[in-house]
Amino acid sequence: KQEVTQIPAALSVPEGENLVLNCSFTDSAIYNLQWFRQDPGKGLTSLLLIQSSQREQTSGRLNASLDKSSGRSTLYIAASQPGDSATYLCAVSNSGYSTLTFGKGTMLLVSP
C-alpha cells in the first residue's frame, strides 16, 4: 500500500527566503506525482504535475523534482512571499486511472 510522507509538517520563514519541501513515497512504481496548495477552508489548487518519466517541472518561482528510484520529490519555492502561506500537499498516483494518495501536508507560513 502506497504511503506518502511530507517533511516538515510545518515551516515558518521570513519573506524572501528560498525553501524546500520534501515528499517521500514507499512504492516507486508511480504514474505521476502532483503538488497542491490548499488555503485554509478551501479546496486544492494544482501547482505542478510530474509524470513518472520526468525529473522536474517548473512554474514561476516553483520547481518540483522527482527521483522515482529513491521515492522522493522536492518542491522548491524561490524568494518566498507572504502570499505563499498555505498548506502544500504532495500526492502520487499509481496509475492513470487510480486515485491519489496524499501526504499530510506541510503548513508554510511566510512572515513579512
Added chain:
Amino acid sequence: GAVVSQHPSRVICKSGTSVKIECRSLDFQATTMFWYRQFPKKSLMLMATSNEGSKATYEQGVEKDKFLINHASLTLSTLTVTSAHPEDSSFYICSALPGQQPTEAFFGQGTRLTVV
C-alpha cells in the same frame, strides 16, 4: 485548466437530516470522480470512486448506506450524507478525471459540512 465545481461550499444541518453535495465537471466529461474526506490536520482520505453509470466503489471502513454516491451523468456526481451525525462534520472534496487523457485529476473547492 479544467474546472470542477462543488456545491455547496458550506452547509450546516441538524442531526438526523440528509445533505447532498454536488460535484460537476464544467468543461470536460468525467467518467471517473472521486470523493475525499479531510479531517483537521490530517491528509485527504479517499472515500469512494464513482464511475458514470455504475455503482460506486467504496473504500474499506466507509459506510455505503450512509454516504450515498450517484454518478448519473458524465458531468455530475453527488454525495448524500444520510442521517447525519455530528461526527460526520468534516471537509469533503471531490475530484474528476477527464475521460480522454487521464493524466491529471482536477479538484472541486470542497464542502464544509457541520452537523449540529
